[in-house]
Amino acid sequence: MRASGHSPNRLLQMLGAADFDLLRPHLATVEMVRESVLGEAGAAVKHVYFPHGGSVSITLGLSEGQTIEIAMLGRDSVLGGGAALADGIAPADAVVLFPGTASMLEIAAFRTAAATSAPFRTLMVRHEQVLLAHAQQSLLCNTLHPVEARLARWLLRARDLSDSAILPLTQEALAQMMGVRRNAISLVAHALQGAGIIRYTRGQIEIIDLPALETTSCGCNAAVKATHSRLLGAPR
Numbered sequence: 419m420r421a422s423g424h425s426p427n428r429l430l431q432m433l434g435a436a437d438f439d440l441l442r443p444h445l446a447t448v449e450m451v452r453e454s455v456l457g458e459a460g461a462a463v464k465h466v467y468f469p470h471g472g473s474v475s476i477t478l479g480l481s482e483g484q485t486i487e488i489a490m491l492g493r494d495s496v497l498g499g500g501a502a503l504a505d506g507i508a509p510a511d512a513v514v515l516f517p518g519t520a521s522m523l524e525i526a527a528f529r530t531a532a533a534t535s536a537p538f539r540t541l542m543v544r545h546e547q548v549l550l551a552h553a554q555q556s557l558l559c560n561t562l563h564p565v566e567a568r569l570a571r572w573l574l575r576a577r578d579l580s581d582s583a584i585l586p587l588t589q590e591a592l593a594q595m596m597g598v599r600r601n602a603i604s605l606v607a608h609a610l611q612g613a614g615i616i617r618y619t620r621g622q623i624e625i626i627d628l629p630a631l632e633t634t635s636c637g638c639n640a641a642v643k644a645t646h647s648r649l650l651g652a653p654r
Contacts, residue, residue: 427468427470427521429494429496429545433537433538437531441523441538444524445523447519448467450514451517452514454514456474457508459510462506464524465522465525466497466523467496467522468523469492470521471519471579472514472518472520473515473579474514475514476489476553477513480597485511485595486560487596489549490552490575491549492518492578494650495548499542502528503542515591541650547645548642548646551646559638563638565606566606566610567634567635567636568596569592569607570636571635572592574635575639585623586621588620607623613630
């Protein structure tokens with residue numbers, strides 16, 4: 419595979435020109451509006467999305483009524499690809515966290531391209547392996563690591579996808595995605611702000627000291643990046 423440069427999505431950039439041309443006529447650019455639902459667990463997948471920017475939160479609902487994030491997808495990812503290659507049923511909920519645009523592809527066109535192009539099919543399978551690594555590492559992190567390290571890891575991933583140190587996000591939303599109480603997020607955010615690592619106001623978190631945030635984080639973000647690099651090349 420080689421970079422085609424035909425799309426802002428980094429997965430599509432990895433396709434050769436001939437393979438990308440299989441998709442090109444079927445791609446439509448759409449806006450990903452904040453808090454819009456792109457997929458629901460158990461529902462049929464109608465479209466596959468290749469984000470250009472912004473991010474999508476992949477979450478699972480718990481029996482107690484809570485939800486917890488298992489992965490965050492953006493311009494280095496595809497949403498719905500694994501389901502499209504399998505039974506066409508979404509395994510989890512997908513909600514736009516940060517707005518952006520995406521290339522949208524109907525599931526039938528996606529399946530045709532995957533059946534026609536071995537490089538495209540291989541790329542999608544490798545991406546699913548990376549996504550599984552995200553979910554597994556998230557489970558490990560949520561089980562073993564303190565809230566401070568988990569929050570730092572989450573902010574690092576969000577920054578990587580947004581290319582911005584300023585993240586439009588409330589503490590309530592963070593607590594929900596991380597599966598912890600809001601006061602736990604508030605205490606940790608206050609400590610990070612006191613250390614000069616972040617600055618937060620209502621509805622916004624700004625990363626001030628990136629190296630310190632990386633030090634505060636656990637090794638989970640680096641572990642997932644290593645898997646990404648092994649399977650798909652180093653994220654840019």
